Amino acid sequence: MMDKEITDDLIIKILEAGSWAPSGLNNQPWRFIIVKNPKIKKDLADCTKYGKIIKNAPVLIAVFFDQNKGYNRTKDMQAIGACIQNMLISIHAFNLGAVWLGEILNQREQVEKILAVPNSFELQAVLAIGHPTEAEKKNTSSRISLEKITWREKYGNSL
Ligand SMILES: Cc1cc2nc3c(=O)[nH]c(=O)nc-3n(C[C@H](O)[C@H](O)[C@H](O)COP(=O)(O)O)c2cc1C
Numbered sequence: 352m353m354d355k356e357i358t359d360d361l362i363i364k365i366l367e368a369g370s371w372a373p374s375g376l377n378n379q380p381w382r383f384i385i386v387k388n389p390k391i392k393k394d395l396a397d398c399t400k401y402g403k404i405i406k407n408a409p410v411l412i413a414v415f416f417d418q419n420k421g422y423n424r425t426k427d428m429q430a431i432g433a434c435i436q437n438m439l440i441s442i443h444a445f446n447l448g449a450v451w452l453g454e455i456l457n458q459r460e461q462v463e464k465i466l467a468v469p470n471s472f473e474l475q476a477v478l479a480i481g482h483p484t485e486a487e488k489k490n491t492s493s494r495i496s497l498e499k500i501t502w503r504e505k506y507g508n509s510l
Contacts, residue, residue, distance in 0.1 A: 354482040357410045361445060368441035374430035380420040381434045384466050386411040394465045395477065398458035404450050408479035412438065413462065415472040431475050438478060448483035451476055
């Protein structure tokens with residue numbers, strides 16, 4: 352069966368979910384570029400060792416921090432993390448999948464050039480969005496147990 356097209360309507364809903372993230376002073380420092388064009392995707396794919404993921408994804412969302420809108424680096428980064436996570440949850444709710452690509456930041460300047468963003472835009476991540484295969488849906492992941500990372504009242508008192 353053909354995968355359902357990821358329509359602009361759907362992409363807008365995903366971006367809306369991102370833009371409803373909280374931010375310090377409600378400064379909303381995130382900016383987005385939607386990429387579907389195969390030539391631009393190919394150029395971006397050449398910027399990361401995860402290029403295959405980029406090429407296989409029908410839609411990319413590049414997420415930027417607009418330094419002109421920032422007021423506190425830590426809080427601005429936290430807000431953008433929340434924005435990205437909101438989008439991941441929304442993508443999952445639409446039965447799609449996404450990979451948060453951070454390795455591509457090693458070629459941040461190249462990506463910024465390809466996407467022709469203003470100087471104040473600093474790349475934060477690229478989300479590669481697509482239809483997860485049955486195998487990918489079954490992919491398992493793991494986390495450190497809470498006992499190892501949580502204490503009661505003061506550090507040292509175990510959970
Ligand atoms: C800041 C950040 C950068 C990441 N960069 C990459 C990346 O470049 N390539 C990739 O395949 N996954 C990347 N990931 C996904 C993580 O590898 C993944 O979340 C982690 O291994 C846990 O797997 P899970 O989220 O499927 O449980 C990144 C995640 C975050 C939060």
